[in-house]
Amino acid sequence: MVILRCAGKDATDDFDSVHSLELLSEALPETALEGYIDPAEFDTPEDKPAAMYEKQSKPADDGLPVLQSLINLHDFERVAQRLPATTWAYYSSGADDEISKLNNALAYRKISLRPRVLRKIPSVNTTTAILGYSTTLPVYVSPVGLAKLAHPQGECAMAAAAGKDGLVQVLANGSSMPIEQVMKSRTSLNQPIFQQLYVNKDIQKSVETVQRAERAGASAIWITVDSPMVGKREMDERLNLRVTVCTLPGRCHWTFIVFTNVFQATDDNAEGQGVAKIMASSISPFIDWEILTWLRQLTDLPVVIKGIQCVEDAVLAYQHGVQGIVLSNHGGRSQDTAQSPLLTLLEIRKFAPHLMESKLQIFIDGGIRRGTDVLKAIALGATAVGLGRPFLFSLSGYGEKGVRRMIDILRQEIETNMVFLGVSSLEELRPEMVNTIRLEKHLIASVKL
Incomplete structure (x- = not known):
């Protein structure tokens, strides 16, 4: 699902918002590298205004109060x-x-x-x-x-x-x-x-x-x-955030998450899941x-x-x-x-x-x-x-x-x-x-x- 959603689009922001770049080199073999892409080849997703895309993908750095x-x-x-x-x-x-x-x-x-x-x-x-x-x-x-x-x-x-x-x-x-x-x-x-x-x-x-x-x-x-x-963290769940959990093979069994926010969700009947619920899904209660x-x-x-x-x-x-x-x-x-x-x-x-x-x-x-x-x-x-x-x-x-x-x-x-x-x-x-x-x-x- 993640591959299809990001097909033809730059997935860097989705990945970088949560994970370190080292995750890829440690979790994937060198043979997984398919080449390099010029960032200029990507366009802002047509179904989402650029300003909205920026706001959702990273915290705003402009206009912050003076630290002191x-x-x-x-x-x-x-x-x-x-x-x-x-x-x-x-x-x-x-x-x-x-x-x-x-x-x-x-x-x-x-x-x-x-x-x-x-x-x-x-x-x-x-x-x-x-x-x-x-x-x-x-x-x-x-x-x-x-x-x-x-x-x-x-x-x-x-x-x-x-x-x-x-x-x-x-x-x-x-x-x-x-x-x-x-x-x-x-x-x-x-x-x-x-x-x-x-x-x-x-x-x-x-x-x-x-x-x-x-x-x-x-x-x-x-x-x-x-x-x-x-x-039951209702504020988290109310945003109807979908999160996909992916596990990469390797010595450390890396797990990473990919966000799909309400602007990108396609299934109106899908149950909203907050980040916390997905992050805790692997914890043993036993x-x-x-x-x-x-x-x-x-x-x-x-x-x-x-x-x-x-x-x-x-x-x-x-x-x-x-x-x-x-x-x-x-x-x-x-x-x-x-x-x-x-x-x-x-x-x-x-x-x-x-x-x-x-x-x-x-x-x-x-x-x-x-x-x-x-x-x-x-x-x-x-x-x-x-x-x-x-x-x-x-x-x-x-x-x-x-x-x-x-x-x-x-x-x-x-x-x-x-x-x-x-x-x-x-x-x-x-x-x-x-x-x-x-x-x-x-x-x-x-x-x-």
């Missing part, structure tokens, strides 16, 4: 709304009524800070360690797929920015850039990149993902378990805690389990010997009305405080948009926080410079509010520095561990 005029993370989100509608829907949508997505951010607003005065803080130290790797902020790049939809450099631009600003990046299983290319974009050989893993229905593909990550030099595996199937045993037999890399949503599972993860857990409801993109990760952190504090005193590192993501949000999570026992959508939004139109500007804004907010709290280092943050009573009333009365 963006002064908070919300500003980047507003600018990112200039992205093509299908891209914006994939990046920003939540499940169902988006209650979980909204509550993730609302939870932080329900917690108040308790500043201390007259503490004489000449400087602050925001460094910490994630799985033994130093980071200049208690913040990491959460795994976000298809970053190339936001900017041609995609995950490579994020890696470059993370390296220059001393952050850790978790590379998405659905990265639009191959891990080898992302590793080349680092600023030093010591810059850590962690690999996210979704367990594939074809387990051999997951074996290859882990082995490839090891060969490339990944420093840890973050296995995501909170989306055994995709949530795994249990034994998958950690399988992963341990496959690699010696540190393992973090991403998607813990209650204290009971946090305890089970600890008992299974993982190095870290991520409290996450997938950014509100999986099961709507799932409780906020910050509430899960309070559950752990109340019902399993021994986890806070162990070597287990506890990470948290979802709804974090301010430096005060970061400090609240750290004060309550989190090791570091992950941001996903904000990195995509800052990448949109600006590339690496946008990501670095966003990190700088977050750094300034964290440093300023540490002074207000009267602390000079992250280690000095304590639970008594936050008032959680408005959020605690949502805690479950008791649990059986």
Whole structure:
């Protein structure tokens, strides 16, 4: 279908909007090369005005606000709304009524800070360690797929920015850039990149993902378990986006997607499918805690389990010997009305405080948009926080410079509010520095561990 739709037309934009050029050379044999084509030979599709074609195929670069005029993370989100509608829907949508997505951010607003005065803080130290790797902020790049939809450099631009600003990046299983290319974009050989893993229905593909990550030099595996199937992301589906999934033969079993937007769809009766639903179609829903045993037999890399949503599972993860857990409801993109990760952190504090005193590192993501949000999570026992959508939004139109500007804004907010709290280092943050009573009333009365 894709070949017929693109027959006689330039398919470069369809491919480049999602994938790296290296995909072709790695997935196809040299005999597949049929020759070279002069781009001048192609015409703009007759059934679609040129302006519309440009708008749908790439983000607008003209008329962007001056980067220095963006002064908070919300500003980047507003600018990112200039992205093509299908891209914006994939990046920003939540499940169902988006209650979980909204509550993730609302939870932080329900917690108040308790500043201390007259503490004489000449400087602050925001460094910490994630799985033994130093980071200049208690913040990491959460795994976000298809970053190339936001900017041609995609995950490579994020890696470059993370390296220059001393952050850790978790590379998405659905990265639009191959891990080898992302590793080349680092600023030093010591810059850590962690690999996210979704367990594939074809387990051999997951074996290859882990082995490839090891060969490339990944420093840890973050296995995501909170989306055994995709949530009902209505904004994404409402655009009636058709996506064709193609698998190329080869040692890595490359899979790529081709977009067919509403202007190109030909079957009026075809069911609309969002990008998320197609991207998640290969994830196995048939795994249990034994998958950690399988992963341990496959690699010696540190393992973090991403998607813990209650204290009971946090305890089970600890008992299974993982190095870290991520409290996450997938950014509100999986099961709507799932409780906020910050509430899960309070559950752990109340019902399993021994986890806070162990070597287990506890990470948290979802709804974090301010430096005060970061400090609240750290004060309550989190090791570091992950941001996903904000990195995509800052990448949109600006590339690496946008990501670095966003990190700088977050750094300034964290440093300023540490002074207000009267602390000079992250280690000095304590639970008594936050008032959680408005959020605690949502805690479950008791649990059986």
